[in-house]
Amino acid sequence: MQIYKVGGAVRDRLLGRPVTDVDWVVVGATTDQMQALGYRPVGADFPVFLHPKSGEEYALARTERKSGRGYGGFVFHASPDVTLEEDLIRRDLTINAMAEDEQGNLTDPYHGKDDLEARILRHVSPAFAEDPLRVLRVARFAARYAGLGFTVAPETLELMRQLSDSGELLALTPERTWKEIARALMEDQPQVFVQVLRDCGALKELLPEVDELFGVPQPAAHHPEIDTGTHTLSVLEQAARFQQPLSVRWACLLHDLGKGRTPPQLWPRHIAHEQRGLELIKTVNERFKVPRDCQELAMLVGEYYTHGHRALELKASTLLELLQSFDVYRRPHRFEEFIAACEMDARGRLGLEERSYPQADYLRGAAQAARAVSVQPLIEQGIKGKALGEALKGERLRALQAYKGS
Known part of the structure; x- marks a missing residue:
């Protein structure tokens, strides 16, 4: 023994x-x-x-x-x-x-030591192609070790491509696939995971909604990188750089799915892509049985992240609706994660990675102003039931109007 x-x-x-x-x-x-x-x-x-x-x-x-x-x-x-x-x-x-x-x-x-020194991810034997999970594992290792210079051996990438083409990836259980995706998103360079999956054809099998983003242009004035897929990878890169949690990284991956369904004749504009994207985000969430916190944040970010970018311009009433949508009174942490996802999106643009994001502190201040409104004086006035909710909403609106005017 x-x-x-x-x-x-x-x-x-x-x-x-x-x-x-x-x-x-x-x-x-x-x-x-x-x-x-x-x-x-x-x-x-x-x-x-x-x-x-x-x-x-x-x-x-x-x-x-x-x-x-x-x-x-x-x-x-x-x-x-x-x-x-x-x-x-x-x-x-x-x-x-x-x-x-x-x-x-x-x-x-x-000869694993030789491949370590050569910074190569190489399969051990042809039996590699018998297990579809290995496509995800190799892409995850590529994300983990990209900073050390590791790349996937061409012959291994070819086996991964054969596995992707075989349909075997779809035989993986949602739980097992999600476990690999979640682990990969938390690696040092999660954007490499997505890129490797795309290089071997696995992305269009597992996440066709993300694969569709590549080749879709955006206005150069807002997106110097132009390509929506490239932008998504950059947003993921920023999320890892700022050590964001899994829920934020997942939201960053899915935030622009609606742009993949914009009719080409309307490019590079993407009017109402937020609403188009919601059904796609929901579909992806259900496909992998994603945990509830990740599901909810991805849906909220997809719907409201452009509100985050325009925070300083929003009317007090729109700002209040945004805060209500996130239930900032009982779930402040979720709104904080939304702000983080918005900032990662703003930074995930070619040449704009270091720009400031004043919207973050502005949104935090707005949430604080709304939360500071006490319900007790309204109760003491004898207001009850539905009328109490309306009165509280009115007071919060006034607080936000004062915040905007300050």
Whole structure:
């Protein structure tokens, strides 16, 4: 029985990056032996155990073969005679197919260390094309390591293209796809994730609404980058730069979907694209069973982000409607995320990345002014029911008129 550290822990140590999760593979052992040593079994599909003290995962060395469609369509074989090399060859990328023994000696049968040094993301074997989830994983790794100069090997991109063309991506469950998208959006350069998916044809399969944005022009006066798809990537880049949460990054990805449905004869203008985009945003949210907070923010940003940009020009009544739409009295955090998404959109334009965004503080001040209105004096006047709501709204409107005039 031999135990090896494998995968990301080995990769990141060699890259000089922090190691967070450690995975272990056990060669030459049986399930009974593992349990006799106190390891707790947790794997339903294949033998995975939790260490009795550290709680880290230890998996028996295994092989796999394709048996159906999608991410789960595999038959696994684990036994004491499966070698370390056989276990490593089933992994996705060479940089993830390295192992270290307990003395720190490296086992690298597929030249992952060479690819680390060459900054290349390369598949281990042709079996890569059996698992559609790997398209998303490679794009996610590209987003994570782009800052170090990593690129996807051309032959790996070709396999990803074949997988995209096969229809296998659509066999992935919504939950599994969302998990990869969410993780990728939180990487250092999420725009690279989207670009790699587009390069291999996966974006038009998974997110055709985003893919449609590329090649759609916008007015150069507001968008020096012109292309709507390029703009979307830039907005995502800014969201990562300012370390925005997942909900903001998701809203940034979807905020301009309506522009992909503007009739070409109307280009580069996109009148009422906000309303056109709402049904598309809803469709994408439902496709991946996106968490509620991300869904809600994406819909609100899609509908109102142009209001955010014009905040200083809005009438007090329009400003009040905006604040009411976000329920800033009970959910101030959501309005703060809306402001952040608007600022990322303003910065995600060629040459305008460093410009100030005074609308942010203006909107915060407006929300504060509206929230400062107390309902208590109205109650003391004996106002009740529906009339109380109307009176409170009137007081908030007056507060915003005073705020605008100050």
